[in-house]
Amino acid sequence: MLSVETIVSALKNILTDEQVSVNETVRELHSKDESYHESRLPEVVVFPSSAKQVSDILKVANEFEIAVIPFGRGSSLEGHIIPVKSSITIDFSLMDKILEIRPEDLLVRVQPGVTRTQLNKELKKYGLFFSVDPGADASLGGMAATNASGTTAVRYGIMRDQVRDLEVVLADGRIIHTGNLAAKSSSGYHLNSLFVGSEGTLGCFTELTLKVYGIPEFETAARAVFPTVKSAVDAVTSILQAGIPIARVELVDEQSIEQVNHFSETNYPLKPTLFLEFHGNEAGLAQDVEFTKEIMNDNGCLEIEFETDTAARNKLWEARHNLAYAFIHGFKGKKLMSTDVCVSIKDLADAVLFARAELEKVGLPGGIVGHVGDGNFHTLVMMDMNDAKEIERAKRFNESIVHFAIERGGTCTGEHGVGIGKMQYQEKEHGAALDVMRTIKLALDPKNIMNPGKLIDIDK
Numbered sequence: 001m002l003s004v005e006t007i008v009s010a011l012k013n014i015l016t017d018e019q020v021s022v023n024e025t026v027r028e029l030h031s032k033d034e035s036y037h038e039s040r041l042p043e044v045v046v047f048p049s050s051a052k053q054v055s056d057i058l059k060v061a062n063e064f065e066i067a068v069i070p071f072g073r074g075s076s077l078e079g080h081i082i083p084v085k086s087s088i089t090i091d092f093s094l095m096d097k098i099l100e101i102r103p104e105d106l107l108v109r110v111q112p113g114v115t116r117t118q119l120n121k122e123l124k125k126y127g128l129f130f131s132v133d134p135g136a137d138a139s140l141g142g143m144a145a146t147n148a149s150g151t152t153a154v155r156y157g158i159m160r161d162q163v164r165d166l167e168v169v170l171a172d173g174r175i176i177h178t179g180n181l182a183a184k185s186s187s188g189y190h191l192n193s194l195f196v197g198s199e200g201t202l203g204c205f206t207e208l209t210l211k212v213y214g215i216p217e218f219e220t221a222a223r224a225v226f227p228t229v230k231s232a233v234d235a236v237t238s239i240l241q242a243g244i245p246i247a248r249v250e251l252v253d254e255q256s257i258e259q260v261n262h263f264s265e266t267n268y269p270l271k272p273t274l275f276l277e278f279h280g281n282e283a284g285l286a287q288d289v290e291f292t293k294e295i296m297n298d299n300g301c302l303e304i305e306f307e308t309d310t311a312a313r314n315k316l317w318e319a320r321h322n323l324a325y326a327f328i329h330g331f332k333g334k335k336l337m338s339t340d341v342c343v344s345i346k347d348l349a350d351a352v353l354f355a356r357a358e359l360e361k362v363g364l365p366g367g368i369v370g371h372v373g374d375g376n377f378h379t380l381v382m383m384d385m386n387d388a389k390e391i392e393r394a395k396r397f398n399e400s401i402v403h404f405a406i407e408r409g410g411t412c413t414g415e416h417g418v419g420i421g422k423m424q425y426q427e428k429e430h431g432a433a434l435d436v437m438r439t440i441k442l443a444l445d446p447k448n449i450m451n452p453g454k455l456i457d458i459d460k
């Protein structure tokens with residue numbers, strides 16, 4: 001059997017000693033993500049500083065047939081970066097340079113370890129911003145690999161919409177580019193789309209060219225309270241149908257509002273609530289706001305409050321962004337499981353009501369929060385990891401929500417990705433297309449060294 005010493009010695013031939021770690025604490029930090037999935041230590045963690053070094057690492061891994069796990073910030077939620085067997089974890093934190101900002105093209109070129117807040121801090125100097133906003137301060141490499149989205153997807157799109165080009169190191173060490181700088185192209189297969197969302201199973205991203213946007217001249221946020229989840233979702237459907245260019249619209253159910261109030265010291269009414277944000281110029285926004293108020297009232301809105309002041313707006317969105325932490329704080333000793341289905345807007349209200357009813361049935365504490373503008377919602381379920389029956393109930397609950405979504409033409413994951421946790425639903429969701437995915441995976445990574453045991457089961 002291959003010894004760790006042999007691998008480490010081969011890695012130290014291509015990297016400096018400081019770039020290769022078998023330290024227990026370092027391995028522990030790379031053994032788990034933010035999910036409830038059980039951790040496992042990688043054998044060794046490496047910290048490359050260039051695409052050439054990543055390529056050399058993959059050549060070593062290929063020679064020894066040892067698994068490789070790309071690692072951004074470890075904020076994923078489905079066990080994406082947890083080793084399932086002996087592994088080298090590639091941590092991209094040293095590759096954190098913003099390489100080029102092209103304001104006239106609205107493009108940036110970055111290394112994969114750059115985080116979204118790091119990028120936005122730099123872009124602000126140019127009056128620009130990067131739109132994709134998952135709750136955590138994730139790396140852009142990790143966000144591309146999970147096809148992340150979040151609160152702003154309803155207006156600006158998801159990670160896949162922002163990627164113009166990726167530099168990818170393939171499993172055998174070859175370095176390719178998947179796109180170019182052109183705003184559109186009909187040339188060749190659309191490799192950007194294939195690699196975005198590939199969860200480290202097809203290659204390592206070593207450079208990303210991404211779309212950015214001008215910071216809107218004016219922003220307004222609002223909080224609208226509804227008597228029922230159905231009336232809140234109906235209001236969102238009407239807003240979308242009216243073509244109001246809403247930048248964010250989030251549903252927070254009454255149980256989640258309770259946690260928000262405790263954690264963020266707010267005093268919001270315990271009712272289904274929409275958190276909204278509008279971007280544009282002052283005159284256009286004034287019209288949008290009036291029209292929105294009308295639509296809200298037509299759908300039985302009980303109370304609507306607008307915030308234009310930056311501090312008040314930030315407080316409102318901070319409360320929303322802290323929701324997962326509010327639950328974690330409110331149920332100490334328990335672990336959070338988050339469902340992530342996405343359905344058509346028409347099915348959304350039914351799906352949310354179904355999730356709430358199922359949650360009551362299994363008798364676990366939790367709340368529902370949704371990016372309702374695009375049909376994606378999360379049920380945050382708190383469970384005791386020392387109670388096997390409770391874990392089983394939570395898993396059964398998750399399963400029922402997923403089946404409900406897939407049977408209506410939806411998906412098991414709108415933004416978190418498949419990782420370990422959603423692999424079991426891939427057959428049901430993709431049918432024969434899953435074989436096509438297996439063919440692609442094996443063509444690019446015949447030895448299955450890239451993040452094995454995630455996204456796709458190649459042995460079936």
Ligand SMILES: Cc1cc2nc3c(=O)[nH]c(=O)nc-3n(C[C@H](O)[C@H](O)[C@H](O)COP(=O)(O)OP(=O)(O)OC[C@H]3O[C@@H](n4cnc5c(N)ncnc54)[C@H](O)[C@@H]3O)c2cc1C
Nearest residue numbers: 072073074075076135138139141142143145148149200205
């Ligand atoms: C509180 C909280 C809220 C969240 N809210 C959202 C949300 O609203 N929307 C959302 O989409 N997600 C959300 N997430 C999940 C998470 O932030 C995203 O999945 C994020 O994209 C992961 O980025 P990361 O840098 O942490 O990647 P990691 O967790 O390190 O890795 C994620 C995946 O990407 C792969 N990967 C990482 N870097 C590379 C690379 N350079 N090349 C190839 N593959 C790579 C890894 O192998 C792994 O499969 C949330 C997480 C938390 C903790």
